[in-house]
Amino acid sequence: MLLELKQDDGKVSGTFKSAGTSFPVQGTASGNHVILYGPRHRDRPFLEADLVNGELNSTGSSRPxxxxxxxxxxxxxxxxxxxxxxxxxxxxxxxxxxxxxxxNSWNLFARKVDDATVRTMADAMVSSGMRDAGYIYINIDDTWEGVRDAQGNLQSNHKFPDMKALADYVHSKGLKLGIYSSPGPRTCAGYPGSYGHEEQDARTFAAWGIDYLKYDWCSASNIYQEKDLQPVYQKMGAALHATGRPIIFSLCEYGLGHVETWGPDVAGNLWRTTGDIRDEWSSMIGNIEKQVPTASYAGPGHWNDPDMLEIGNGHMSEDEYRTHMSLWALTAAPLLAGNDLRNMTDVTKSILMNREVIAVNQDALGKQSSPVRKGDLEIWVKPLTNGDVAVGVVNLGATSAKATISPQDLGLHGPVKKARDLWKHATVNFTNGAYSAELPSHATLLLRISDKS
Incomplete structure (x- = not known):
């Protein structure tokens, strides 16, 4: 890896480059101490380090x-x-x-994912009830890749001794298998990407029985410019189409290049609108807010993707995880769990497998909601196929607040005839056309409302 820096008084700027990625960094320097931020690390340092005897070593909580x-x-x-x-x-x-x-394997296992882990997750997807609730893709993220043989065919590494056999096992459970690659020569973790081998890799994935491909920009940024995003992703989209196998195409380009305007043209089914999510309130809310400008581009077959779910990974409260699930449902975002399915708490299960909330996410109309801000409260209204609306009120503040849903918030054709709290699984009554509830900090009130009896 190379870190190129220049200092101007107390300011530092430059570039971080590796085989897998390249991005600008900027920050501050005080004496021998430097703090750097990257484009996807704006709310916490990418690197904090000290320069001593010509060597730079990380300090504090920064990565080694x-x-x-x-x-x-x-x-x-x-x-x-x-x-x-x-x-x-x-x-x-x-x-x-x-x-x-x-x-998806990355949030919890990152580089430690292997064949045995994927099999036990497939087992747990079934035994936990997740499959029956609608979760069907088991997606392997980065670090599965091995080397290319003499003909250029990409092999899986020692952690995945037989990818075809693994796909067969996952399919036997009534599930589908996903995999990961990059349009660059290296993936984000530095493993072989699909650069120059798009058609070959697509055929390999199809032969293995792959059903989903996450295609991560990574080292393509060392070669191409942002203006090249569409044709570069098009190359793999066309390669997947040529195989004849139905493979979901997930574009992971962090929202660069107004991907929402051309994603469907490269046969993309979903595209990232954000940087990587973390299991923190600020990261989760920050990612969902980036969905707002692209709302009109979402619909059946092509979705905005604010990244995976962190529910159950332990660094947010129960209310915050319910808000996480509510907002992903209201914005018609992909629901890709990132926790350990083998030992979920009852609370985690109740959030991930709340079928009434899942129904909002999976509604066939495919509308993505956008918020209206009222102080510390945000109101999200999502039209549904049968004329109902799903309404979420999120308390972004640090203290409890009174949430009120009024007729003018709803966009219905008549007065409210029926309303249900999707987290309490209970009917609620509107009085004089409105409904109010006390909402704890970072909690969400989620209702399904109808103007039909």
């Missing part, structure tokens, strides 16, 4: 980092440039008519 002065021969390998194809539409795959539901 040791840097020595680069020499004239220190550089990343040069990769031959491949010109992106001309822009042309890729046929739609007719998949993901509702937001995909499943599980």
């Amino acid at each position: 980092f040791h840097g020595t002065a680069a020499g004239p021969n220190d550089d990343l390998p040069t990769v031959a440039y491949i010109t992106p194809p001309p822009i042309q539409p890729v046929p739609q795959n007719a998949l993901a008519k509702t937001p995909p539901m499943g599980w």
Whole structure:
């Protein structure tokens, strides 16, 4: 990895580069102490370190980092440039008519995922009731990749000795298997990407029985510019289409390049609108707020993706996790759990498998809600297929607040005839056309409301 920095008084700026990624950094320097932030690390440092005797070593809670002065021969390998194809539409795959539901390995296991873990997660998806609640994709994230053989075919590594057998096992459970790659020469974790091997890798994935591909920009940023996003993703979209196998195409480009405007044209079924989520209130809320400008682009077959669910990973409160699930439902976001399905608490199960909330997310109309802010409260209204509306009121404040839902908030054609609290699983009554409830800090009131008896 290379960290190129320049200092101007107390300010520092530069670039972080590795085989898997490249991004600008900026921060401050005080004496020998430097604090750096990246574009996806704005609310906490990417690196905090001290420069001592010409070496840079991380301090505090930053990731472990040791840097020595680069020499004239220190550089990343040069990769031959491949010109992106001309822009042309890729046929739609007719998949993901509702937001995909499943599980992804990264949030909990990161680099430690392996064949045995995936199998036990598939088992738990069934035994826990998650599959029957609608979660069907078991998605392997980065670090499964091995090396390419003499013909250029990508092999899985020692952690995944037989990917076809693993896919068969997952399919035997009534589930589908997802996998991960990058349009760059390396993935974010530095493993082989699909650069220059798109058609070959698509055929490999299809032969293994893969049902879902997450395609992460990563090291493509070392080669291409933002203007190249569409043709680069188009290349893999066309390659997947050519296999004839139905494979969901998940674009992971962090919301760059106004992806919502061209995602469907490359046969994308979902696209990231944000950086990576963390199991923290500020990260979760920050990601969902980035959904708002792209709301009109969501719909059956093509969804905005604020990243995976952190529910059950232990760093937010029960109310905050219910808000997490409520907002992903109201924004028609993919529901990809990121927790350990093998030992969920009853509370975690009740949140992830709340079928009334899932029904809001999976509603066939596919409308993405946007908020109206009233002080510390946000009101989200999502139209549903049968004419009902789902209404969420989120308390963003640090103290309890009174939440009131009034007729003018709803967009119904007549007075409220029926209302149900989707977390309490109970009918609620509107008085004089309105309903009020006391809402704890970071909690959400989620109702399904109808103007029909």
